[in-house]
Amino acid sequence: MHSLNNPQLMREIIMDHYDNPRNRGLVNDETYKKVNMNSETCIDNLDIQVKFDGDKIEDIRYDGEACAICTSSTSIMSELIIGKTKEEAKEIIENYMNMIYEKEYDPEILEEAIAFQNTHKQANRIKCATLGWNGLIQLIKESEE
Amino acid sequence: MFDVYEIRQDFPMLNGKTMHGKPLIYFDNGATTLKPQMVIDSVCNYLTNYSGNAHRGDYDLSHEVDEQYENARVITQKFINAKRKEEIVFTSGSTDSLNMIAYGYGLTHLKQDDEILITVAEHASNTLPWFDVAKQTGAKVEYIDLDEKGRLTTENVKKAITDKTKIIAVAQVTNVLGHNIPMKEICDLAHQYNIIVVADGAQSVPHQKTDVQETGVDFLAFSGHKMCGPTGIGVLYGKYELLCETKPMRLGGGSNSRYNHEGTITLKNPPYKFEAGTPHIEGVIGLGSAITYIDSLQMEYIHQYELELRNYCIKKMKALDNIEIYNEDAQGAIAFNIKGVFSQDAASLFNTYGIAVRAGQHCAKILDEFLHVSTTLRVSFYFYNTKEEIDQFIEVCKKGDDFLDAFFE
Numbered sequence: 001m002h003s004l005n006n007p008q009l010m011r012e013i014i015m016d017h018y019d020n021p022r023n024r025g026l027v028n029d030e031t032y033k034k035v036n037m038n039s040e041t042c043i044d045n046l047d048i049q050v051k052f053d054g055d056k057i058e059d060i061r062y063d064g065e066a067c068a069i070c071t072s073s074t075s076i077m078s079e080l081i082i083g084k085t086k087e088e089a090k091e092i093i094e095n096y097m098n099m100i101y102e103k104e105y106d107p108e109i110l111e112e113a114i115a116f117q118n119t120h121k122q123a124n125r126i127k128c129a130t131l132g133w134n135g136l137i138q139l140i141k142e143s144e145e
Numbered sequence: 146m147f148d149v150y151e152i153r154q155d156f157p158m159l160n161g162k163t164m165h166g167k168p169l170i171y172f173d174n175g176a177t178t179l180k181p182q183m184v185i186d187s188v189c190n191y192l193t194n195y196s197g198n199a200h201r202g203d204y205d206l207s208h209e210v211d212e213q214y215e216n217a218r219v220i221t222q223k224f225i226n227a228k229r230k231e232e233i234v235f236t237s238g239s240t241d242s243l244n245m246i247a248y249g250y251g252l253t254h255l256k257q258d259d260e261i262l263i264t265v266a267e268h269a270s271n272t273l274p275w276f277d278v279a280k281q282t283g284a285k286v287e288y289i290d291l292d293e294k295g296r297l298t299t300e301n302v303k304k305a306i307t308d309k310t311k312i313i314a315v316a317q318v319t320n321v322l323g324h325n326i327p328m329k330e331i332c333d334l335a336h337q338y339n340i341i342v343v344a345d346g347a348q349s350v351p352h353q354k355t356d357v358q359e360t361g362v363d364f365l366a367f368s369g370h371k372m373c374g375p376t377g378i379g380v381l382y383g384k385y386e387l388l389c390e391t392k393p394m395r396l397g398g399g400s401n402s403r404y405n406h407e408g409t410i411t412l413k414n415p416p417y418k419f420e421a422g423t424p425h426i427e428g429v430i431g432l433g434s435a436i437t438y439i440d441s442l443q444m445e446y447i448h449q450y451e452l453e454l455r456n457y458c459i460k461k462m463k464a465l466d467n468i469e470i471y472n473e474d475a476q477g478a479i480a481f482n483i484k485g486v487f488s489q490d491a492a493s494l495f496n497t498y499g500i501a502v503r504a505g506q507h508c509a510k511i512l513d514e515f516l517h518v519s520t521t522l523r524v525s526f527y528f529y530n531t532k533e534e535i536d537q538f539i540e541v542c543k544k545g546d547d548f549l550d551a552f553f554e
Binding site: 007010011014015042043044065066067068069118119122124125128 | 487488489490493496497504505506519520548549551552553
């Protein structure tokens with residue numbers, strides 16, 4: 001069992017990032033790439049900004065209106081990914097998505113993001129737990145086109 | 146008065162269906178309603194025993210379909226007390242009906258600078274078609290002010306009317322705020338100025354007596370699935386002479402009486418000119434059956450019982466200090482929030498206890514300008530709900546602070 005695999009701890013992680021989201025707030029800077037992620041089926045609506053420095057993801061910002069699951073998963077994502085290369089980011093993203101969709105994944109690499117390991121039990125929340133992550137995927141993809 | 150426990154026996158979904166491992170408590174009747182066995186059987190019966198086309202064949206089977214199809218029209222006519230059965234047009238639902246009015250009547254009758262009056266509480270389907278028709282004709286969409294409680298009053302309608310006003314399009318009961326409006330007074334007033342009144346009846350026709358002759362409303366739209374009928378079937382009621390002036394949005398088989406190669410078309414009279422193509426026959430038959438079922442329970446009792454449920458729920462909710470209610474005095478849905486909990490997170494918590502509750506903007510995306518809160522929770526009852534279900538709902542309301550439980554169950 002992973003040391004973080006404790007419901008009380010996972011709950012605290014989510015609440016902590018919901019109450020005090022990290023890297024929240026957009027910046028007025030043309031060097032950031034931006035995407036709006038607006039869930040068609042629920043309320044979540046976030047703008048995501050990413051600043052690339054060559055191969056490196058230098059910064060991630062986001063803002064909008066979103067539920068606890070969406071806000072905290074995006075906050076945790078920003079902390080995990082900032083400073084990583086695109087390749088490293090892709091590996092983390094792949095593991096995160098594997099966890100969400102009940103495939104094999106490496107919990108170590110996901111750090112606090114494993115707080116979302118139960119998402120599949122509330123199928124209607126998968127979209128909340130992946131909205132910010134999908135925004136990041138889209139921006140990385142665009143940066144490579 | 147009816148026995149709710151006996152009624153519940155008629156609904157397969159209330160006898161064994163679970164959600165998240167708990168018996169389903171269905172409080173999202175504003176979205177759609179559950180179906181009684183009688184409606185299910187009527188649809189299956191058509192599909193199993195007489196599934197021919199309507200208004201087409203010269204053989205017994207087709208005649209049988211025609212009889213059932215037209216019989217549903219008469220049942221619907223009587224249900225809303227329309228003057229004649231030709232005033233009942235079958236559509237795919239309220240949205241379809243409202244679009245048919247906006248594009249079939251609005252687009253052909255509105256001119257530059259004419260005004261259409263709506264409110265901020267209207268559903269998207271009674272807002273967006275008018276925006277588009279206004280854009281195409283040069284007319285303007287204006288808003289009638291709601292009072293401090295979110296109600297539409299005749300006085301405010303009067304204030305909003307100008308000599309340019311041509312159409313008033315309002316819900317009899319809105320889907321979030323749930324207030325019943327004084328439709329007869331509004332129609333009487335509007336008709337003094339030759340204004341046409343369009344009523345969105347999606348949230349009212351299933352829950353209270355509708356009498357189009359008494360109110361004098363010009364057009365009325367409602368949906369079958371919100372009143373125990375199948376999805377994909379609804380009704381457009383229009384005064385016959387107005388339906389004659391309304392242009393069908395779609396043309397095809399069954400809607401014309403003749404046409405020639407030069408393109409001269411002679412359309413049939415209402416309602417047939419609006420029903421081009423093979424109609425949703427099993428939907429129409431299911432709707433007829435749903436109305437028959439509701440008639441058997443009697444609308445006055447349904448209405449009375451639902452008000453009793455609502456009052457019971459409001460009283461219990463008010464006793465909790467973590468609940469904010471936005472429309473205490475209304476009669477339809479209850480709009481509320483658990484303080485400090487984002488509506489979607491709260492809905493997830495209710496889901497964990499098997500309770501279906503809606504979160505969001507409920508297709509009324511400009512209502513936040515009035516409520517000053519962007520999203521709400523909504524519970525909406527139907528006659529098969531019980532006080533015991535409300536008690537269980539209240540217990541979950543108390544757990545609001547633990548909303549993340551839903552995520553770890």
